[in-house]
Amino acid sequence: MTTAVVTGASSGIGAATARLLAAQGYRVICAARRADRIRALAEEIDGVAIECDITSDDDVAGLADAVGGSLDVLVNNAGGALGLEPVAEADLDAWSTMVQTNLLGTTRVTKALLPALVGARGVIVFVTSTAADSGYEGGAGYCAAKAGERAVVESLRLELYDQPVRITEICPGMVRTDEFALTRFEGDEEKAAAVYRGVPDPLTAEDVADAIVWMATRPAHVNIDRLTIRPRAQAAQHKVYRES
Template sequence: MSSTTPVAVVTGAGSGIGAATARRLAAEGHHVVLTGRRADRLEHVAKEIGAAGGSATVHPLDVTDRDAVRQFAATLDRVDVVVNNAGGAVGAEPVADADPADWRTMFEVNVLGALQVTQALLPALTAAEGTVVLLSSTAAFAAYEGGGGYVAAKHGTHALAATLRLELCGTPVRVLEIAPGMVRTDEFAVNRFRGDADKAAAVYAGVPGPLTADDVADTIGWSVTRPPHVNIDLLVVRPRAQAAQHKVHRQS
């Protein structure tokens, strides 16, 4: 890797949107640092990137571990982009029956994890005139039944992005928020429904063309590669079949 090669850190890079984003940024010429909790998944993605002619390294990391995040940041000489993708949903119970532990888990990963990674990498990002990307969701703007904990967490991610952008105004760091709607990946809905594949499949039943991880990665790649003076404050991306959080066209 040349000293002039831009470096992108992607959290939750072992699967789904994170893996797709890592592949896209590598194709755009970045050396990609893959982080996540599953080393085997990260190694697989790194091999895919290498086979395609890109450059990647692997660093297993739990973004909720503040000391580990700080130690990770200390290993990097340069950071041009950080994509705070690590997150997810746990459970779909109504508020009356929700387990506070599930809400705590979602907040710690989606909000505090992104906060800790951003804090640790901000000096390097400032030196490189870099870009912070935060993956929120259309859930950051509209509540829905059974989604209270995830909605609350993604509202937190949105607040983090908006506040950070205000506080960094006048510095050379851009803050981008990407808010996907309905995205079908291998794990998101399955994890949410605690491994119940039938319930996960029902989320997308009849929906013509839900977004894919590559669709979101394409959006991130485009946003990051705009000229340095251009900031994509907030980009909402949904499938055509989803007009709003509660309005989804389904074919019978």
């Protein structure tokens, strides 16, 4: 049976991707910190729940043990944004958390599972962001973390050019999920709602999951280097149509 690991599977894009991979016949290992959520998801999709904080060496080693010697798909989805302050008011603790998760945590998981992926001629899908493309006001910490993650993607693809593993990247733009903006603004529902106010049809977690699964299920000789996915209303990171 083909096997997939999805990190950050407890909600949003991760949970939607786990469901869709399971529907495609994969045995899905759902990895996240919130054990109750991933247990419920794993039961729903007949998968496996592994409590895993990707910033922990021990947790990631446990994930690698659970995977074993063969892995067909790794979706590096865990991460997220914190805050929207200008650099002059930067919360460096929040910046450190974003780097630890988006960049170092993702690299930790990739390093640990890479032998199993090479052994299975597998594919890695890194979920970065259009924030990796350029900076925007208030986004320096998140943009830096995601740009760093992209640097790992680009370097890894070059380093493994002669190995039977594919290195792919998806860059979502504006996606409305249950938690992304709420986490960014520490549970402030008004600030979170303002991000999407007036925007007709932002992307959903299912939209991004559909693209991820498409990327992961291309023939073994096909590599989708990078795919940018945005809602029609978002022409660029800084240019979004909002209905009055």
